[in-house]
Amino acid sequence: MFSPLIKELIESLRCLPGVGPRSAQKMALHLLERDFQGADKLADALREAVDKVGRCSSCRTLTEEAECQICQDPERDAKRLCIVETPADVVALEAAGSFGGRYFVLLGHLSPIDGIGPEELGLDRLETLVSHNEVEEVIIATNSTVEGEATSHYIAEKLKQMNVKVSRIAHGVPMGGELEYVDGNTLALALEGRKTL
Incomplete structure (x- = not known):
């Protein structure tokens, strides 16, 4: 039904968490039909991030610098x-x-x-x-x-x-949560982690 390049784009989008076949198809078609500029920007940003982003040498979070901003902050x-x-x-x-x-x-x-x-x-x-x-x-x-x-x-x-x-x-x-809707394991943890007032 789709050409090989479109199929490849759809399959590539499926690597994202929560993106199934229909969502991937919808995104691919949107980019190709209506948003060439957005597609170019996305492709450029993704390529640059893949090439330049690595791990912080200290804390191991993602950064394009040797050490992330948090670790650099005195x-x-x-x-x-x-x-x-x-x-x-x-x-x-x-x-x-x-x-x-x-x-x-x-x-x-x-x-x-x-x-x-x-x-x-x-x-x-x-x-x-x-x-x-x-x-x-x-x-x-x-x-x-x-x-x-x-x-x-x-x-x-x-x-x-x-x-x-x-x-x-x-x-x-959680804040704003009502006890009747909270699962048993969460309630057990909340009771264990209680603190004196």
């Missing part, structure tokens, strides 16, 4: 380190605006089934970073999944041997 508290799974987690925490320390991006979580162990997460690099920067507090902000919890526990045990204060972000009821 105002950031180098004694506080927040460990996250992905660069998107850094963006989310920065948007919240309540953390003034630095980050370490694991680029995933422990998953022996997928062949992802401590080496793949750069945990040796994390230990070096903690000792070299004389980090006093590490906040583990991995996802609230089985793998995220296992990763958190593993890292906590490693860092406790280094005499570092280790904490885990709280999980629980």
Whole structure:
């Protein structure tokens, strides 16, 4: 039905999360039918990003510089380190605006089934970073999944041997959430993470 180039474009768009065959087809046809300028801009931006964006030498988030803006910022508290799974987690925490320390991006979580162990997460690099920067507090902000919890526990045990204060972000009821609509696991975590008023 479609020519080989159009088919290739549709298949290429399917690599994006949440984009199925129909969405990819709709996007491809839109770009080719109605938005040549947008298609050119998208192609140029994607090529430039692929060529120039890499990992920060310190925290491993995405950046086109050797060291990201957060790691370069002398105002950031180098004694506080927040460990996250992905660069998107850094963006989310920065948007919240309540953390003034630095980050370490694991680029995933422990998953022996997928062949992802401590080496793949750069945990040796994390230990070096903690000792070299004389980090006093590490906040583990991995996802609230089985793998995220296992990763958190593993890292906590490693860092406790280094005499570092280790904490885990709280999980629980979201702001504006009504208890009757919150699942049981979330409620259990909220009760466990309660604090004295």
